[in-house]
Amino acid sequence: MERSKRRRLAAELAEAADGVASRAWLAAAGITRHDIRYEVDAGRWRLHGRQTVAVHNGTLGTVARRWSVVFETGSAVAAIDGVTALQHAGLKGYLDEVVHVSAVHNHNTDPLPGAAIHKVIRRVTGELVLAGLPRTTPAVAAIRAAHWARTDRQAALILLMTVQQRLTTPHRLAAAQRLVRGRTRRAFIRAVVRDIAFGVQSLGELDFARMCRSRGLPEPSRQVVRQTPGGRIYLDVAWDDHDLVVEIDGAQHRWGVAVTDDNLRQNDITLSGDRVLRVDVIGLRLETDRFLEQVQRGLSRRRAA
Known part of the structure; x- marks a missing residue:
C-alpha cells in the first residue's frame, strides 16, 4: 500500500478511538504487520502493548488508554466497566485513574499496567453499549463499581453520585442490582439501592x-x-x-x-x-x-x- 494512503487510512480508523487502533482493525483495512513495523521504526507510530498501535508518537490520552485496555484484553470479550464506564458516561467528582474493564470469567489475559481486569460470570442482557468504546450501561457499571469498591463508603458514594448526576434513574439502578451478581457486600448494596430508589420507606x-x-x-x-x-x-x-x-x-x-x-x-x-x-x-x-x-x-x- 502506498505510504501516504496507509497513513491516511490508519488516521481515519484511529480517529474514533482517540488516535489508536488495534492490529486487527489495521489488518482488516489491508495494513500489514510489516507496514506497522515500518511506521514504528520511522518514529511516526508507536506501539502500546501487543495489540494497540498509536498512529502518532505522543502519549495516550484518557480515552485512548481506555481503548488500549479493551484492545489488550480482547475486544471481543472486554468492555470498560465500573467507575471507568461511569466516567466515560460523564461522572464528575470521583477520582479513580485505574481503567476498569470486565471480561467473561473464562477469558485469560496478562495483567496490564494501570488497569484492573475484573472477571464476570456472565453478561446481563442489554448491559453493553456497543456504539463507540465498548462499555457497560451506567446502571450496571454502578452496581459493579460498588462491588469492586474498597470500602462500603466508596460503594455508597458511587451509587449515590450515579443517580444524583442523572447518569441513570433510581429504578434502573434497582433493576440492575437484581440482575448483576457480585462477590462482595451484596446485602449492603441491595439496602443502599433500596434507599436510593424508594427513599425513607426502605x-x-x-x-x-x-x-x-x-x-x-x-x-x-x-x-x-x-x-x-x-x-x-x-x-x-x-x-x-x-x-x-x-x-x-x-x-x-x-x-x-x-x-x-x-x-x-x-x-x-x-x-x-x-x-x-x-x-x-x-x-x-x-x-x-x-x-x-x-x-x-x-x-x-x-x-x-
Missing part, C-alpha cells in the same frame, strides 16, 4: 426506633404533628420530653429544590423550640453508631421545668 421510622431500642434509648414518638407558621409539619420521630426531633432523610432529600424545602422545614421546627438532628438513610447505614451516639447526647438534655 429504612423508615420503625427501623430507627428499633435501632434506638437496641442501644437502650427511650422509644420515640413517630409521625408527630407540629403546627408552625409555615403550616402543619409531620415529624419523623420526636422525644417531646427532651425537645428533640430526628428527621430521617431519603437519598433524594439533598437534590434540587428539596434542599430549600428541608431548610424551611427545619427552621420552622427549630423556632418552635425543638432541637433537630438530621439523619440520612445512607449515612445511618454507614455510621450507625455515630448517629445514635448523637441522639443519645441529645436525649441527655431533658426539657427544663
Whole structure:
C-alpha cells in the first residue's frame, strides 16, 4: 500500500478511538504487520502493548488508554466497566485513574499496567453499549463499581453520585442490582439501592426506633404533628420530653429544590423550640453508631421545668 494512503487510512480508523487502533482493525483495512513495523521504526507510530498501535508518537490520552485496555484484553470479550464506564458516561467528582474493564470469567489475559481486569460470570442482557468504546450501561457499571469498591463508603458514594448526576434513574439502578451478581457486600448494596430508589420507606421510622431500642434509648414518638407558621409539619420521630426531633432523610432529600424545602422545614421546627438532628438513610447505614451516639447526647438534655 502506498505510504501516504496507509497513513491516511490508519488516521481515519484511529480517529474514533482517540488516535489508536488495534492490529486487527489495521489488518482488516489491508495494513500489514510489516507496514506497522515500518511506521514504528520511522518514529511516526508507536506501539502500546501487543495489540494497540498509536498512529502518532505522543502519549495516550484518557480515552485512548481506555481503548488500549479493551484492545489488550480482547475486544471481543472486554468492555470498560465500573467507575471507568461511569466516567466515560460523564461522572464528575470521583477520582479513580485505574481503567476498569470486565471480561467473561473464562477469558485469560496478562495483567496490564494501570488497569484492573475484573472477571464476570456472565453478561446481563442489554448491559453493553456497543456504539463507540465498548462499555457497560451506567446502571450496571454502578452496581459493579460498588462491588469492586474498597470500602462500603466508596460503594455508597458511587451509587449515590450515579443517580444524583442523572447518569441513570433510581429504578434502573434497582433493576440492575437484581440482575448483576457480585462477590462482595451484596446485602449492603441491595439496602443502599433500596434507599436510593424508594427513599425513607426502605429504612423508615420503625427501623430507627428499633435501632434506638437496641442501644437502650427511650422509644420515640413517630409521625408527630407540629403546627408552625409555615403550616402543619409531620415529624419523623420526636422525644417531646427532651425537645428533640430526628428527621430521617431519603437519598433524594439533598437534590434540587428539596434542599430549600428541608431548610424551611427545619427552621420552622427549630423556632418552635425543638432541637433537630438530621439523619440520612445512607449515612445511618454507614455510621450507625455515630448517629445514635448523637441522639443519645441529645436525649441527655431533658426539657427544663
